[in-house]
Amino acid sequence: MVKNEKVKILKFHAKKCNGCLECEKACSQVHFKTDEGGDKSAISIIKNNDSYKMIVCNQNGLCIDLCPVGAITRRKTGVVILEKNTCIGCQACVGFCPFEGMKKSTDRIEPFKCISCGSCVRACSEEALELVEVKIDDIKEVVYHKQGV
Amino acid sequence: MVGGQIPVELFKTGNSKKKWDLKKIKSSHKILAEYKYQRNEIHKGYANRTLYVNLSTGKIKEKKVTEEMKKKFTGGRGFGLKLLWDSINSTTQWNDEENELIITTGPLCGVTQYPGSGKSLCVTISPSTGIICDSNVGGFFGPYLKFAGFDAVEIQGKAKDDIVIVIDGEKGKITIETASEEETDSHLISEQLTNIYASEDNDKSRQKVSVVSTGTAAENSYWGCLNFSFYDIRRKIPRMKQAGRGGFGTVLRDKKIKAIVVKVEKFDGVENNPADPVTLAKIGTKLHREIRDLDRHQCNMRTVGTVHLVEIMDEYDLLPTENFRFGSFPKASKIYSQEFYKLFTKIIPDGCWHGCTMACSKTVDGFTVMTGPYKDQKVTVDGPEYETVGCGANMSIWDPLWILEFNFYCDTYGIDTISTGTTIAFCMEMYEYGILNKERCDGLELCFGNAEATLELIHRIARGDRGEFTGIAGKGIKRLKDWLIKRGWGDKQFIKDCGMESKGLEYSEYVTKESLAMQGGYGLTLKGPQHDEAWLIFMDMVNNAIPTFENKAEALHYFPMWRTWFGLNGLCKLPWNDVEPLNNPETDDPSKVPEHVQNYVEYQNAVTGWNVDKEELILQSERCYNWQRAMNVWLGKGCRKDDWIPYRSMGPVTEMEYKSRMERYDKKLVEKLGYSENKVEKMSIKEKMKILYDYSQDQYQKLADSVYYRRGWTPNGVPTPQKMKQLGMDDPKMLKILQDKIDKDEKAGLNIWGGKYGMEDKPPSKDLHYWE
Numbered sequence: 001m002v003k004n005e006k007v008k009i010l011k012f013h014a015k016k017c018n019g020c021l022e023c024e025k026a027c028s029q030v031h032f033k034t035d036e037g038g039d040k041s042a043i044s045i046i047k048n049n050d051s052y053k054m055i056v057c058n059q060n061g062l063c064i065d066l067c068p069v070g071a072i073t074r075r076k077t078g079v080v081i082l083e084k085n086t087c088i089g090c091q092a093c094v095g096f097c098p099f100e101g102m103k104k105s106t107d108r109i110e111p112f113k114c115i116s117c118g119s120c121v122r123a124c125s126e127e128a129l130e131l132v133e134v135k136i137d138d139i140k141e142v143v144y145h146k147q148g149v
Numbered sequence: 150m151v152g153g154q155i156p157v158e159l160f161k162t163g164n165s166k167k168k169w170d171l172k173k174i175k176s177s178h179k180i181l182a183e184y185k186y187q188r189n190e191i192h193k194g195y196a197n198r199t200l201y202v203n204l205s206t207g208k209i210k211e212k213k214v215t216e217e218m219k220k221k222f223t224g225g226r227g228f229g230l231k232l233l234w235d236s237i238n239s240t241t242q243w244n245d246e247e248n249e250l251i252i253t254t255g256p257l258c259g260v261t262q263y264p265g266s267g268k269s270l271c272v273t274i275s276p277s278t279g280i281i282c283d284s285n286v287g288g289f290f291g292p293y294l295k296f297a298g299f300d301a302v303e304i305q306g307k308a309k310d311d312i313v314i315v316i317d318g319e320k321g322k323i324t325i326e327t328a329s330e331e332e333t334d335s336h337l338i339s340e341q342l343t344n345i346y347a348s349e350d351n352d353k354s355r356q357k358v359s360v361v362s363t364g365t366a367a368e369n370s371y372w373g374c375l376n377f378s379f380y381d382i383r384r385k386i387p388r389m390k391q392a393g394r395g396g397f398g399t400v401l402r403d404k405k406i407k408a409i410v411v412k413v414e415k416f417d418g419v420e421n422n423p424a425d426p427v428t429l430a431k432i433g434t435k436l437h438r439e440i441r442d443l444d445r446h447q448c449n450m451r452t453v454g455t456v457h458l459v460e461i462m463d464e465y466d467l468l469p470t471e472n473f474r475f476g477s478f479p480k481a482s483k484i485y486s487q488e489f490y491k492l493f494t495k496i497i498p499d500g501c502w503h504g505c506t507m508a509c510s511k512t513v514d515g516f517t518v519m520t521g522p523y524k525d526q527k528v529t530v531d532g533p534e535y536e537t538v539g540c541g542a543n544m545s546i547w548d549p550l551w552i553l554e555f556n557f558y559c560d561t562y563g564i565d566t567i568s569t570g571t572t573i574a575f576c577m578e579m580y581e582y583g584i585l586n587k588e589r590c591d592g593l594e595l596c597f598g599n600a601e602a603t604l605e606l607i608h609r610i611a612r613g614d615r616g617e618f619t620g621i622a623g624k625g626i627k628r629l630k631d632w633l634i635k636r637g638w639g640d641k642q643f644i645k646d647c648g649m650e651s652k653g654l655e656y657s658e659y660v661t662k663e664s665l666a667m668q669g670g671y672g673l674t675l676k677g678p679q680h681d682e683a684w685l686i687f688m689d690m691v692n693n694a695i696p697t698f699e700n701k702a703e704a705l706h707y708f709p710m711w712r713t714w715f716g717l718n719g720l721c722k723l724p725w726n727d728v729e730p731l732n733n734p735e736t737d738d739p740s741k742v743p744e745h746v747q748n749y750v751e752y753q754n755a756v757t758g759w760n761v762d763k764e765e766l767i768l769q770s771e772r773c774y775n776w777q778r779a780m781n782v783w784l785g786k787g788c789r790k791d792d793w794i795p796y797r798s799m800g801p802v803t804e805m806e807y808k809s810r811m812e813r814y815d816k817k818l819v820e821k822l823g824y825s826e827n828k829v830e831k832m833s834i835k836e837k838m839k840i841l842y843d844y845s846q847d848q849y850q851k852l853a854d855s856v857y858y859r860r861g862w863t864p865n866g867v868p869t870p871q872k873m874k875q876l877g878m879d880d881p882k883m884l885k886i887l888q889d890k891i892d893k894d895e896k897a898g899l900n901i902w903g904g905k906y907g908m909e910d911k912p913p914s915k916d917l918h919y920w921e
Contacts, residue, residue, distance in 0.1 A: 065496050068503040069356065070382050086353070089418015090261035090504025091430055095437020104434070106427045109262075109418035144445060145495040147452045147487060 007078025008116045008131045009139070010043065012054035016128035019052055021045055026123035031112050032105065039105045042114040054129075057101035057114040060141040063093035078136055079116045087111070096143065160383035160497065163515030165526040167337065175345050178326040181312065184209035188298050188321045194256030194421045194756040195219065199232065200299040200323065202314060204404055205246055205306030209323050214300055221878060223717040224300060225255030226283045227773040229272030230780065232303045233281065239783050243276040243396070244403050246306050252294065252361070252409070253301035257756050258719020259292030260504075261418050262433030263748075264440065265721030267292050267502020269377060275395040275676070276371040277568070277625055278653040280781045282395030282676045285716050287501030287510065288377025289359035292719075293318065293411045296420050308405035319348060319414040328407045334364040334611075335376040336528060336561040338408055339387045343380055346410050352382040357415070360387065362408040363398030364563030366611040370623030372564040372572075373398025383497050384514060389531050390501045393565035394679055395654060402563075424758030432748050432755070433504070440506050440728050448727045453486040453493065454509035455535035455723075460485045462539070466810075467660045467686060469543045471597055472574040473649050473797050474806050476660040480547040484538055488549045489513075507724050509534075519554050520604045521611075523561075530557045533566075539658025540570020544577060545597035554604060562611045568625060571655035573603055575626050575648055584639035591616030626650040646796040652677040652786070661798045663813075664690040666701040669852045672794035673705060675777045681722070682709040688740055698913075702855035711741070713770040718753065725749075772876045775861075775868045776883075782867055783886050788894075789866045789903060792853060799845040804834050814841060851904030858913035861920065863891055865899040869920040 024037030024045060032040040044055040061080045064072045071086035072093060082093070082102075089109035093102045104111045121129045189196075199212045214228070222231045229251040237247050251272040260266040269291030275282035294302060297318025304314070313328040332338045339360040347354040360378040367373025375397045378387040419426050444450055449457045459481070462468035466476030492513045499508040513530045533541075533556045541552040559566040577597045579585040587594050591609070593602045609616065610623045621632045626648045634641050649656040654677030661667040667690075670683035685704050688694045695701045715722045730744045737743065750763050761769075781787030800814075801807040807814055818824045818837060822844055829837065857864060861872035869891065870884040894900050902912045 066498050066506070068498045068500060070352070087418070088261050088416065088503050089430075091434045092437055092498065092504055092506045094430075095434045095506065096441045104430060109426055109430065142496060143451075145452060147449055147490050 005078075005136055006133045007059045007136050007139075008133050009059050010054070010056050010114065010116070010120070011130045011132045013128045013130065014051050014053065016126045017045065017052040018126055018128075019045065019047060020125070022123045022125065023120035023129060026119040027114075030115075030117060030119050032107060039103070040107065042103050042112060043120050044103075055100055057097075058099075058139060059114075059116065059136075060139045061136075062141040062143055063097060063102060065143055066092045066096050068092070074136075077116075080113070081115060082111060082113055084110045084112075098141075160385070162384045162386065162494075162529055163527055164386065164529055167340070169341055171341065171345050174330045174341065177330045178313075178328060180324050180326055181308075182207035182209055182325040184323040186211060186298065186321050186323070188318065191295060191421050193424050193758050195224070196295050196298050196300045198299060199228065199301040199303065200316070202302065202304045202323070202325070203306040204304065204308040204312070204325065204406070207325065209325075221772055222776075223256070223769045223773065225253050225258070225268075225270040225719050226272060226285075226713070226716040227769075227776075228301050229253045229270055229283065230281070230773060230777055232301060233272055233274075234776075234780060236303065236305060237274065239785065241274055241784075243274045243279065243400060248274045248400065249303045249305045250397065250400050250404065250406075251301060251303045252290065253719075254291045254295040254299075255717060255719025256421075257752065259295050259416075259421055260423070260429065260433075260756060261502075262429050262504060263724070263752055264433070264436055264500070264505040264507045265502075265724040266504070266719065268715070268719050268721050269294070269392070270716050270719065271375060271392045271397050273395075273397055273400050274784075275654070276399045277396050277627070278677055280652065280676070280784050280786050281777055282397070283716065283777070284375075284392035284394055284397060285681070285721070286375065286377050286392035287379070287390035287721065289356075289379040289502065290361055290377045290409075290411055292416075292502060293357070293359050293413045296413045296416045297411055302409070304404065304406070304409075307403065311405050311407045313342065313407055314409045315346065316409070316411040317346075319412055331407055333368075333407060334561045335362045335389060335563055338362045339376065339378040339389060342408055342410050343378065343387045346412055348412070348414075352380070352385065355387075356380045356382055358410065358412045360408050360410050361401075362563070363401050364561050364611070365613075366562035366564045366607065366623070367398030368402045369610050369613045369620075370564055371396045371399055371625050372568040372623065373400070373402060374563055374565045375401060376560060376563060379501055381497070384494075384512070384529060386529055388501075388510070388512065388529065389560060390510065391560065391565070393567060394657075395676060398563040421756060423756040425755040428751060428755040432751055436724060436728075436748065437506050439730060440724075443731065444507070444728050447729065449486070450507050450509045450723070450727055452495070453490050454499075454511040454532075456486040456489050456511070456533065456538055458535040459538050459542075462535075462659070465686075465691065466663070469539055469574075469656075469658050469660050471545050472543060472571075472578040472647065473656070473660055474578070474803065475809060476662070478542065478545075481542060483547045484541055484549055484552065489533065489538070492549060492553070505721070505724075507727065509723060513553055516553055516557065518557060519550070520601065521558060521608045528557060531560055532556050536658045537566040537570070540566055540574070543570055543574040543658060544600075544603060546600045546603065547598075548600065551600035555600070555607075558604060558607050558611075562607065564607070564610070567657050568655040569607065571649055571658075572622060572626050572629065573606065575629065576622060578647055579633065579639065579644070582639065584633060584644065585618075589618060589638070591618045593618075625653065626655055627653045643802070646802045648795055649797055650678070651794045652791055654678060656798065659684075659686065661686070662800055665848055665852055666695055666704055668794060668799055668849055669701065669705050669856055670708075671798060672792050672849070673853060673856050674709070674792075675774065675781065678794065678798075682712055684708075694740070698851055698855040701852060702859040702913075705852075705856045706859045707741075707767070710767045710770040710774060713774050714749075714766050717769055717773060768876070772878055775873060775876060776878055778862070778866075779868045779873065779878075779883055779887055782890055783883070787866065789853060789857075789864075789899070792866060794849065796842065796845070799849060800841050801838060804838070807834050807838055817841070847905050851906075851910070854902045854904050855913050858919070863894065863900055863920065864902050864917065865894045867891055867894065871920050
């Protein structure tokens, strides 16, 4: 049940980013209680020529309709959450995410994703990350279902 | 439901809801036998034990899976063959006490990361063929059986009254319980039992139960199928996948089993305890992405399932129409995939096992039933799949709604759509020629296109009506042919040429007339004419990639072995080549899809911890394939005469068929048989048909010669002891059976080539004892 019409998503100001990856470390602290970052972080900062780009879930919820056991739902806050205890590790959401926002660490079979908690925002000394509120209707997507397109 | 992002709670089927007093039903169960077992962890894909249940004696026990058993039989169908070999004898009939119904899993069964990994493999002696039948089926049963602790379940003996077998992986308990109050028809009993045995009254618990059942028509026909349930948390009903071919449902009801239930407490993505879960997730994700990016441009499996084939088959003259007389039809566009697409429920992840993003299991929800006992109710129809739509074409039924009606009743009555459709199509053709008529059909006007009469016949079979025709029709084409001939109705040879069965099993829905290799793909098979061993039509006919007998024989070695492999592991074949990597056409062997073969090598290694290569995968299959053929020999069949196919699958039986493709057949006479165009023009159609008839029969025998030779069998189609030993299948009892049979064939003069060889062509070997 979508109660909230809005959801907070991460916005990236590439010009401010210095590539320090403190955001990834903070994120892996949230998900795996470690500051390794990398594949244990839901946010990835990747060097793109002389700039940086961010790969993270944008809460569009395409994965919700893909999950065979209903482990992915949109919570009251509008945030899309993967419930680890229900997940059966099939990786359908990982494979079908159009921008690889659903992450998988080698540590466990269940994937994980950005929960818009803001840890990375707080960790960023350059203010390159920001949580912004958007309308769910403007971002939500469904798995393609039309024949041939 | 279309076009939005839909929370789980909002999916609605619009189905009529049935309410039962489930507590009363449950409390009426009497426990006839109980067995407690220690649950243990699965180790690298194997539970390392199988379950044996004897319904006559009430005995339930565990059997250990040895390393030798894994080495020889791998798992899945292979384990089924091994268990059957240990339990029956050479004279066992399908309805004898000692015949078994076996459901197996396979080491890769239950993996969630790689699409198509939840298949169960069924093995029994078939009522239709009298030999071993195997069937590969989806649904949750196989994975749950393994998670409950067993690589296979074998059921022997017969109960006195209707029973259910419950495999409770939560409590570690097997019970045989009386089940007099349950419905028999599948769409009802699967819902009843799912609710009765779910630990809690919620979708999560219901999703952890799977039911195997059949229906009332399985009791009165040889077409009985098994319905394997998988609970859908969005539609909120148990859906079903069918083990269709060969009469498994008939065997189930003969044993008085109403259903087999399995339940698990919980499971996760590494329940199989794979040796290398990281690699497993990696190759699985790679395939998910391929499906995401390519399916919509290739097969559209995610949107319409296998129905996408209808228009392709129609275009290439391969869609069986009016009992395989034609391969295309002007009205066919009425049943193209876009017509079913309009009816299918969209977006739901329609895999028959978790993680299958190929998601071909489509349904039509809220379908209003038009006839029979469930008339006016709204139900979910599982499918239709290509084969069922093909049956529509074969019966000349061109209305999607009637095809759905046919599909729904076949499923819930527990009969195979393919055998049912092909048999009725045969009756319809016989009706057209007056060999059958209204009186002979118990008052039914069974002419092409009569959907209402088709459904009425199915209802009568389900009710167990006593009409002579009804009783015999339900036993399939082989018995119908015998009946027509015995009654002296129609020309004997004509009836034999038109009846599309081989080994006692009805043909599945592809026209094979123009592809000799595909005729072999149907005829030179283990269980009967079914497209699951090889599908070579495009390779052979369209691309002309396998022109010689030797080429065709190589294809009829490799592909049956390759496709058998899926059944040894608990896998589905579709993710192998119903989506192909973008660069597949540039690889050295596109028809094999080399990149996906490599996926499977890595996949099996990642689960089992073995270190096999692609050649070893083929060897795994070759062991079991030869073993199954050898068992058929042991059962008194499995020879050249048993690989006979009807002429309708080779060429035009009637003048009408010849005339409808005159240019093609005339060209064949010129190009393949060397007649001059002038001569062909002057010949009558009858003359031309006779020449083609003899030519096609001889071609088929020559193909059999080459294939037997390639497979390491005698010219009579018997696997040689030398071949078996080379494969490591050195059971002395089996080796002796084969040697005795070969000696007997030698005395009877059967160890000779079947083709007539002249100056231009020669047999595969001059030495007739090439295997010694």
